[in-house]
Amino acid sequence: MLALTENVTEIVKKLAEEVPAVSGLRIAAEADGQSLSVSPADQAAPDDQILEQDGATVYVEEVASVLLADKILDGGVDEEGNIQFALGQQA
Structure with a gap:
């Protein structure tokens, strides 16, 4: 299952x-089945997995959950306030 870094949990909270x-x-997952989109959400879609970690909630679409099963999501905020995300391999 996808894991979240402390940076990401703080950003989401x-x-x-x-x-x-x-x-x-x-x-x-995007239509090509290889790309992913990340967007703010008010609730999960019917088939989403719900990942709650340290007070942060991430909804993961079913196809995306397969792609992310062994990944860790990291993120940061740049000087202009833009949020950026990166995926890494879980140890």
Whole structure:
């Protein structure tokens, strides 16, 4: 199952606190089956896996969950306030 770094949990919690309509992030596979999208979400879609870690919630679409099964999601915020995410291999 996808794991989250401390950076990502803090980003997701802050986003959910600052934007009332957002409860977490949603990761979904794009139509090509290889690319992923990350977007704020207010709830899970019917077939999403729900990952809760250290107070942060991430909804993972079914196809994306297969692609991310052995990955770790990291993230950061740049000087302009843009959130960036990166995937790595779990140890």
